[in-house]
Amino acid sequence: MAVLVTGGAGYIGSHMVLELLDAGEEVVVLDNLSTGFRWAVPQDAAFVAGDVGDQALVARVIEEHGIDSILHFAAKIVVPESVTDPLGYYFNNTVKTRALIETAVEKGIRNFVFSSTAAVYGNAEAPLLGEDMPLAPINPYGRSKLMSEWMLQDAHTAHGLRYAILRYFNVAGADPKGRSGQSTPQATHLIKVAAQAALGQRPHLDVFGTDYNTPDGTCVRDYIQVNDLARAHLVALRHLRDGGECAIMNCGYGHGASVLEVVDVVKRVSGVDFEVRLSPRRPGDPAQLVAKVDRIRRLGWQPQHDSLEEIVDQALRWEKALAGRKAA
Template sequence: MAVLVTGGAGYIGSHMVLELLDAGEQVVVLDNLSSGFRWAVPPEAALVVGDVGDQELVTRIVEEHGIDSIMHFAARIVVPESVTDPLGYYFNNTVKTRSLVETAVRTGIRNFVFSSTAAVYGNADAPLLAEDRPLSPINPYGRSKLMSEWMLQDAHAAHSLRYAILRYFNVAGADPKGRSGQSTPHATHLIKVAAQAALGQRPHLDVFGTDYETPDGTCIRDYVQVNDLARAHLAALKSLREGGDCAVLNCGYGHGASVLEVVDVVKRVSGVDFEVRLGPRRPGDPARLVAQVDRIQGLGWQPQHDNLAEIVDQALRWEHILAARKAA
């Protein structure tokens, strides 16, 4: 049996493909390459260029490759962009996920692992966010993902489809072996942007909001290394295959760092005192998002890269790899 990874040519999806291949799985990637890269898919995985909303195509992939599980990463993910283009986000993240879930049910897929987000929690009022707390997303991105969570839960209740929903906090870093990393040219991930500023690829770094109710006034986030995140998905898939319960699982480390703390680490690791410009808040950004991680640890998952300086070093090294790729 094989695993279908949607969005497997993108940042998180490509790391998931690597983890699956390292675990001996057969992998098929479905990606429209709108933000992913053909070169990010290893030759050991089959790549199909197409859209997750194309039900005929997905059906053909399932039948031809003997797919038993789907890991769904394909989505648009930029919070401010979701505020200015909400209908685009509901179409890409919700409508197309509904089509994919329907195809999964029709073709008898047993396991569905879904890439969700801590944005479903909205403005947090607790030091750690547990999976069963009330959900109140404050931006269309979070709402688009929450709607998809509901669809999966309802599809499970009505059909045999079993799910694991993984809510990411802030994903960062790159594969320690240099095989993949965050490659989107205009990415908004803080650590990537700060790494680019340190390497002179950006003239400065913008910090959005210094008046939050946090110790230094900037947003606090739980930064989880991307390979650790992929291994959390692997643990969730293993649990489903072994008959474990459907689950909603936070993916983070259980502690956070502020924007200014991250900037300090990037400056220290890179040795570059790049320019930082302080500006007003962006729409849709909550002040603090830090995960409670008991559930995912209960599946046997333990982080291997819970070190902010290590994560920053991975990001910096990946930028050098990307620069060499572009120069070649």
């Protein structure tokens, strides 16, 4: 049986494909390449160019490749963009996910692992965010993901589709072997943008908001290394395959770093004192998001890259590799 990875040519999806292949799985990638890259998909994975909302195509892929499980990463993920284009986010993240879930049910898919987000918690004021906390997303991105969570839960109740929902926090870093990384040119991930500033690929770094109720006034986030995150999805998939209960689990490290702390680490690791500009808050940004991670750890997941310095070093090395790719 094979695993279908939607969005497998993107940042997190491509690392998931590597993790599955390393584990001996047969992998099929479905990606419309709107933000992903064909070169990011390893040769050992089958690739299908297409959209998760194309139900006839998805049904054909499931049948032709003997798919038994779906790992769904395809989504729009930029919070400020979701505020200015909410209907686009609801269409891409929610309507298309509904179509994918329907096709999965019709084709008898057993296991569905969904890429969700800490944005479903909104501005929850707690040192650590647990999965049972009230959910109150404050931006369309978070709402679009929460609606997809609800659909999965209802599909399980009505049709028996078994799911694992992984709410992850701020993903960063790159594959330590240099096989993949964050490659989107206009990505908004802080560590990537700071790495680009350190390497002279951006003239400066903007810090959005310095008046939050945090120790230094800037947003605090729980940064999880991308391979550790991919491994958490593999752990969740194996849990479902072994007959485990449907689950909702946070993915993070349980501790956070502020924007200014991240900037300091990037400057120290790179050895470059790049320009930082303090700017007003962006709409839709919560002050603090740090994960309570007891559930995923109980399944046997243990992080291997819980070091902000290591994550930053990976990001810097990947940006240098990307620059070399463009120059070649």
